[in-house]
Amino acid sequence: MRGITILIAEDEENLAQLLDRIFERNGYKTYVVNNGETALNIVKTQHIDIVITDIRMPGLDGISLLKEIKACDPYIEVLVMTAFANLDTAIDAIRMGARDYIRKPFDIDEVLEAVEKAALLVGHHSEYDVHKLKSDEILVANSPSMKSLKKLIEKVASSTATVNIYGETGVGKELVAKAIHELSDRREHPFITVNCSALPETLLESELFGYEKGAFTGAFARKLGRFELANGGTIFLDEIGDISPVIQLKLLRVIQQKEFERLGGTKTLPLDLRVITATNKDLKALVKEKKFREDLYYRLNVIPIEVAPLRERKEDIQELLNTFIRIASKNNKTPIKKLSDEALEALLNYPWPGNVRELENIVERIIVISEEPIIELSDLPEYIRTGIDNGKTNSLDVHKDEVEERIIRNAILESQGNMTRAAEKLGISRRSLYRKIHKYGIDDNRMV
Template identity: 35%
Template sequence: MTAPADILLVDDDADLLRLMTMRLTAAGYQVQAVASAEAALAHLAVKLPSLVITDVRLPGLDGLALFDELRASHPSLPVILLTAHGSIPDAVDATTRGAHAYLTKPYDAKELLARIQQALRVNAPGPAPFDGDGDWRREIISRSPRMAEVLAEARLVAATDASVLISGDSGTGKELLARALHRASPRAGKPFIAVNCGAIPEALLESELFGHVKGAFTGAQGHRQGLIPAAHGGTVFLDEIGDMPLALQVKLLRVLQERVVRPVGSNDAVAVDVRVLSATHRDLELAMSEGQFRPDLYYRLNVVRLALPALGERREDIALLAQHFLAALAARHHKRVKGFAPDALEALVTAPWPGNVRQLYNVVEQVCVLATAPLVPLAQVQRALQMPSAEVLNYQQAKQRFERDYLNRLLKLTSGHVAEAARLADRNRTEFYRLMQKHGLDPQLFRDDPQSALSDFGDSKRPGESGT
């Protein structure tokens, strides 16, 4: 059950303070009432509330000065101002500088409760306190009950040596969870090595994982230790395991079963002691049914499964993450931006996030870099949210991706027959081979019968091709 939100009331009118306390307590909130800004600051030094409601006109330090103090020290703490008609211009100015809202006296009780609910929905004063030795999950910023369930399971399994498969959409933070599992495990003092199986060309992946000896293949000028042996005693994280070629899946399964690695080109096996964590955004059950992923490897990897929710399923974390990212990025880019305007934060919380936390980070970085005021305005957030995707490629990256996808489609269409694929592409065979080598593509992987590879070295020239 979620604990009730803490509200700090600041007003020198004792009767109004008593009435508001009664109404908010009846609405289910925990209320602390004080009669001056000085008393409010003293209270804040001991405990940070979820929300501050303050009168603008106070004896001594007034409510606007209190708001400025709060904005400087706690930029994400929502503040609602209560104002008489004479101080409305000041209150309006404060809302442009980040006050969540202002209400005129005598205030409407229903409107006040609606404003409080809105402020609490889109604001969060800080990360949830860690439980005991919570440093293990320090990179995972969350208050979400969904994430709390995942982290509780992760904390339990971390103490074991069981293989863990982390599933979730791209950008949900699978590697962060893997690092947290490693930090919470008995292997924390040993290496953590992450390998993105989808980012390494297939021709190089075996050598990267297992290592190679001198002369194992063209260009192997010396011995190289693989990433799995390099993680000896620690943890290896195989990201996007669903993209691993079938031939390599067999060799990985042997490593998991026998706890030995055989470098490429070597006759000697090397003993390894590693814990394997893996992650994927693919549906591995579907991949198995289509013959693209080995069931025996799947069951080896999927001893325990942790499923990360999409950002849209943990919206209570969006404001918290946005403020956390903004603070870190402002320091990195030497910007004096302190937070988001209330309507800007509302736009972030209600936006769709197909790219999940990674997309949120990119949006926050964009608004931080372009910020010209202490608070990010709504218009700037709206411009950033109009980006077509979380991933914006430059021209060269887009060209590389198109080339690889195009070659893949042609080789699939022709079942790996290079001469036919080159003909369809209107390129000579030599150039087509050069393009395949550039992108690490092996035509034999696209064939039902590997022996048919010999046909490409026979008499399958294009009409009119000289062969020189």
């Protein structure tokens, strides 16, 4: 798959070389190391999309490496390799953030399937980095709508009812789901997220329900699904409006009967978990159009929660700015900067069509580019200074991702295709830039 970079951490030389040949033959760029310390150094200095690590390695083992990777860059997909005897450890690794596990001895097709599944998820992550901040730091509640939202979160957290979160892209729907989980009795159990729009129907089905050995071509061993891994905790299904009728029916059964079957299995397994979903679509309209099951809609919509766009809660902007300035300054190892009155006024008056995610990206860019301790109006992008962007940005009907895509394209052009300089202009890492390039389908022929 073009553009995907894989890091292999495996101390068995023959196995590492085999994996290297397999992935290179299938169009992936690879790095191969024999210990966790070297793997972590590469993650910190190079653009890596997927890490495949053995659990048992001398020095920094696979579990410790997983923790370090997720602390460094939570968007990297991690696959762990394990012998059958260590299967429980592999399942624990998934609950700690690993995408999947590969059981030794493995079949080549099984490995490729796991990698292809992870590659599909590159660039389809949460609305913004919920791993950087605690929910309370980002769910700022100075505006009436956010104050009401926080009270509602506290009320519903103790219940077991399904929750459906509505809101535009970038408003923080996943953070709301995580806050509900953190305040619930399930907080000590897994919080598992699934982006339903990132995978095609067949892969999403196996991702959710798991499968038995022989369930289909390539099912070489039993694989646990996300429902099973979330048992006892909470599963968050993002972009629920995109699931197919087949998945809708199966999800309805999970919610109604609290049980499921793995693909190819005959045993019905009980489930004890809370289902939280989110969408930026109008599910009621999809029901009328016969694109979404009415019975599932009412099951999911027991407690609807709407997160207001940032333009409707401007009282929250200044505190969010302060939070993001503090975090961006820490990440970039620069002194904390202050906003001039003129810069603050421009940021408060901008309509933020990309919501909190756009705000975070702009702050990161400003922190890197601004050389003075005070952020002046001249340090802001022109479309924020003027309040317009060729007449498009302040049109609320424009898809919110267009703003970010235009900023990225302009930075790449201004840097003449040099990705390091473009990332510096944007105030993000090269890894983040490459993910956004993949997300928006930006032509990478100019990359150097």
